[in-house]
Amino acid sequence: MSFSWYLELYSKIVLQFADGKIAQGRLIVNSIVFAAISFTSRIPAGSVRAKCYMEQGATPTDLSPAAETLPDEAIALTALAGNWNNQPHNWVGMDPCGSKWVGITCTNSHITMIVLSGAKLNGSLSGDIGNLPELEYLDLSFNKHLTGSIPPAIGNLMKLKGLILVSCNFVGTIPAELGNLPRLGMLSLYSNNLRGEIPATIGNLSKLVWLDITDNQISGLLPVSSRNNLNLGLDNLTFCQHFHFGKNNISGSLPAQIFNSNMRLIHLLIDSNNLTGSIPPTLGLANKLEALRLDKNRLTGSVPPNLNNLTSLSELHLSDNQLTGPLPNLTGMNQLTYLEMSNNPFDQSQVPPWFSTLPALTTLKLEFLKISGQLLPPVFAFPPLQSAYLKNNHFNGSLNLDAGYSSQLILIDLQNNDIDDASPGDYSKQLLLSGTPYCNRGGNSKFCGSQLPPSPPPFSTPFENCPTTNCPSDQEESPTCNCSYPFAGTLLFRFYSFSNMGNWTHFTAVEVNIDKQARQLFSIDSVSVQNPRLDGNSYLDVDIRIFPADKLRFNYSEIISLSNMFSNKSFVAPDGFGPYLFIPNPYVDFTVPPSPSSKSKRLPAIIGGTVASVVVVVVIAGLVIYAIQQRKEAKKAKELSLPFGSWDRSNSSNSIPPQLRGPRMFTFDDLKKFTNNFSEDNSIGSGGYGKVYRAALPDGTLLAVKRAQKESTQGAHEFKTEIEMLSRVHHRNLVSLIGFCFEQGEQMLVYEYIPNGNLKESLTGKSGIRLDWRRRLRIALGAARGLAYLHELADPSIVHRDIKSSNILLDHHLNAKVSDFGLSRQLSGDGKGHITTQVKGTMGYLDPEYYMTQQLTEKSDVYSFGILLLEILTARKPIDRGRYIVREVRNAMDKAKDFYGLHEFLDPVLGLGTKPPGFERFVDLAMSCVEESGDRRPSMSQVAKEIETIMQMAGMDPQAGSATTSDSFSSTSRPHPYNSDTAYDYSGGVFTQKVEPK
Structure with a gap:
């Protein structure tokens, strides 16, 4: 008999496992059938990954010598794809290199790069990734439905240079096996849900330049060689320039070992953690440091007096700790542009002598301290100064600006100080003196109000002289007056060297750099930069949009390329901006070419031997019986487990749905039609319960359809409760239930459409x-x-x-x-x-x-x-x-x-x-x-x-x-991460507008 005959019969058997022990049954079928086929085709048997061949409709001749991909690597990649519900559109057949699978780069028949950032992957990353020995680069960033743990098998990829898994939903710990990768230069895992400690084995990565675990739930101590028996830790990474650890739960003291003259470290960002103890005196040895963020921790003790040895430092953030002792001496730190030390219980002190001796300083933030004394000229006169935040101190005497001030100075905040008198001269920007004796005695009301004067409008890329453009509601107008679906997201700069947001040249430079880099990939229409603002983490958020040229949408490959541009840092921020996080908005749809028909890919049948035929037929006959039995048992168990029992719309059923007033019972076909076959384009949210789709009735009425995960009873009791509750309560401040559907194993609730989310x-x-x-x-x-x-x-x-x-x-x-x-x-x-x-x-x-x-x-x-x-x-x-x-x-x-x-x-x-x-x-x-x-x-x-x-x-x-x-309404468009609450949530708020956290 031909292989095609086996394959057709195999497919029919697998369909019998729609309920019950599907995984177990399918593995049994795959293992035996593949073993029998291997008998005649000489493909090595015994691999569980063989099931991927069968489910892809492949035949053994797919691995003929004519294929460009080495067989083992084709197997591994196909098995990897078997864990994804939303595979790239042209991943068909069994020859990734020869068929030029999107996102795959090959060299000499080896798979060397996998780049699928922003590809809407849904599933997990399996250990099959470890069977690609020549892989040098793996980027699966911005796939928020890619979850599960990071497989330890990645530690087998001895040639891997870049591992970028940012802004996904990975859980579990950072595998210690990553320390086995001798060539790894970039390890970027920001914005996931990773827990546990940083493994000490990371210290093995002698080539590592970039280590970013920002915005996870990493805890424990920072690993250094003195804290374990492995003689490994961060202090071994002398080649590394970037330690980005902000927004985690790291505890313990700051290790002295990571500050030494052998380290090439230029960025140490450990803001928003739980560090305790004092800053080690070895800090002054890290003379290559350009940015230091230790703010929002619980550090105590004095700042080391040798801090001013860091003459290359331009950003210093020490605010929101419990630091004591004298204010640190910053004399000689001539590169310092941004200084933030607010909210610390430093000793009471006089105005420090370095106040007016920092030639590069643009931003001075010393709030809620105990600094006293008179602010004598020329304290505000050094040219780069833009903002001085000095409220809630004990500055006294007279404030005199007649002697001069920086032409760039836009804000002096001296609220709640002891200023007796003020002579602002011709200063016309923001001078805040409320809460001072000067204002309490009736000083100039212009400076004594606590409300800031209106700020200038935030930067937005100017448009050309566009005629009236009526773009459809789901499209946007580009600066060149064209309507389309832009690639959009938010850049979160973790530090920046300025505070004057009214100086638009900074943001124009961002626009120019993005435009330049994107045009190196392919043709685009234009770039728009909008709405710069500060968030609660003291990050500078900037919204960006990239518009396609001469078409409505970017295609699949273009979205991946644009996403990768930000994930691998090939977009370089202009001077004045530090390293960034990028949070993309979900793209509405991809322009995807139609996949070839599965029939067109079938290869000529392979005639099996008599022995193999007999084996397969006997095994299949037994499995048919087994499948039928399992299906009956599964169906019975499922009916008993559902809160509605075995509801059925047909008259033949003994059980009928409840007689509810108001909500309409929709058929599955109705909702399939109204949601355009539950298209991703109509998806407006998701959560633990399932997905929510925008639906349109024939009369144009918009609805929201909450669809539970297929073949799952998760949320079934809540499904029943919500129908019964909303069927009998009606109020303008309660969401209205329009109807429901429970056909074909589905649980769907239909609500009024609420356009502005939650x-x-x-x-x-x-x-x-x-x-x-x-x-x-x-x-x-x-x-x-x-x-x-x-x-x-x-x-x-x-x-x-x-x-x-x-x-x-x-x-x-x-x-x-x-x-x-x-x-x-x-x-x-x-x-x-x-x-x-x-x-x-x-x-x-x-x-x-x-x-x-x-x-x-x-x-x-x-x-x-x-x-x-x-x-x-x-x-x-x-x-x-x-x-x-x-x-x-x-x-x-x-x-x-x-x-x-x-x-x-x-x-x-x-x-x-x-x-x-x-x-x-x-x-x-x-x-x-x-x-x-x-x-x-x-x-x-x-x-x-x-x-x-x-x-x-x-x-x-x-x-x-x-x-x-x-x-x-004014828009801020800030899709920064905000994690879902806890496992108590059954719906995750899934019928809101489609947005991506963090």
Whole structure:
């Protein structure tokens, strides 16, 4: 019999394993069938990877001597692709080199490069990667659905020079086996979910130049040779120039060994970690350092007096630690451009002598210290100075600017100092003196207001003199007046040598550099740079867009090339900008050529021997019986496990769906049609439950379809709960359930389409909607009214159980709609006022009383709502690196101070220079909601009434709807990472706008 006959029969058998033990059955089939075929075709048997050949429709002659790819490497790459649900479009056949698979580079029949950055891969990276012995470069960056652990088998790739897995979703630890790679020069793993310690074996990488693990959950001590028995650690990496470790949980002291004259280190970035102890005195030996970020740690002790040995240093960030002793001596640091040492308990000191002797300094940040003395000329006169942030110190005497100041100086902030008098001369920029004796005696009101003067509009690439261009809503206009789908994302510069954001030449240079590098890849239309701003990590975020030339979309290969341009750092930032992270926006669609028909790839049949034929037929017959039995058992088990039992739309079934009022039952074919076959172009979000798609009814009505993962019961109980809850509650501040579908093993919920995503996305900058104080009040009121309806007007009353910012959706007018009722519970009518139930919700929002007693009441929602109010106020996560927002705010509150002493907690986007009416009542309301005892918390109707009062104090009408549409909102377009909450989430907020964190 021919191989084609075997293959056809094989395919039919595999289909029998649609349920049940599919993996086990398929492996059995593959192993035996492939063994039989190998008997006649002489392909080596015994490899599990053989199943990939079968599933690809390959035949043994695919590995004939005519193929350009070496057989073992073709096997490895095909097996690798078998773990991805979204393979590149032309990965067909079994000859990657000969067929020129996209993203694959070959040399002498060996696979030497895999570059699939931004390719929308979905799955995991298998150990088969270790079977590509000639691989020199692996870049799988910006594939947010690429998860699982980094396989230790990468340690087999002895020729690997670059390993770039940035902004994916890898978990687990950094494999110690990476230390086996003698040629590795670049190891970049930023923005994943990696945990554990940095393996000491990294110290083996003698060729390493770039080590970046920023924005993970790495913990433990920094490895150095004295801390282990391996005599390995970071101090062995004398060739390395970049240690980028920011935004992790690294603890312990800063090792003295990494500062020595043999190290070539120029960037040491360990900001936002948990370092303790003192800065070692060996710091002064690292004379090649150009940037040092140790801010946002818990360092103590004095700064080493030899700090000023670092004469090449241009960036120094030591803020937000517990450093004591005298202010460090910076005399002679003539390259220093940016100095930040705020929020440290340094000893009280006089104005240091180096204040006016740093010839390159552009930015001086010394806030909340204990510096006293008079600021004598020419302290602000050295030419490069742009900003001086000096508030909350003890500067005294007279401030005299008549003697001169830098022509670039745009800000002098001396608020809350002891300045007695001021002579600003002709200085007309931002001079802030509120909280000084000068202002308390009625000084010049121009300088005594706490609110900053309006800033100039942020930079945006200027457009040509375009005629009126009406681009479709999902397209953008380029600076050259063309409509298309740009490649877009955000560059996050981890340091920068300037503070004058009004000097647009900096950002023009970024635009020029991107344009130059992109045009070296292929033709583009233009580049746009927009909206530079500072984020909470003191990074400078800049939005960029690259527009395709003479077409609507970039194709698959072009997206990969553009993504790789940023992941491998071939885009070089201009002078004045430090190293960057890049966070791409999901690309709407790729222009993909049609794949060849699988039939056209079939090779001539191979005639097997009699012995092999008999073996295969006998084995297949047995497997057919086995498959049928397994399928029946799996189907029965699945029906019993589903909360709806065996619902069926046909009349022949004994079980029917519930008789619900309102929601419509959609057929699978309906929703398939309305979502354009669930196309990726219509995908607007994803989470642990599944994906959400935008759907359009024939009349043009937009819907959101939440589709559970195929053949999975994850979220099944929540599916049932949400249908039943939303079928009987109707309120303008609750999301509306339009219908549902449970055909063909699917679980889908159909909601009204909410265009502006969720509150969390707006607070963190992902949605591009800037929320001012008034908009936040109105959103808080809408959410409160929705909850009050559930608690007091629904019969029986309903506790939501998962109130959080990602479950508050914002419609076209920014009206709040409470969503995601999968965890909701009805309170019984027995008069107890509570039910005892298993604790569920999201950590950080959970009511501690409910957590301890398991007794659920409406006051549990009130507690979560209090956390939501604090989130509205601060834009901070409820729990961030072990810091709980309730405890932090409660400890910092001082009602005798302006803003209750909460300046440092307020969201900078609010721009609250002056205290808005009702601010204190808002804070008081939030704190009353998070009282430890539920009895001391207000009801939701009381909460809603108090917010109405606060709105009236702010001159707002609580009964009026939002007066503006989202089209007029100012945009920040900041898709910076904000990780999903915890495993308690079943939906992950999946029916929001499609955005990518971090």
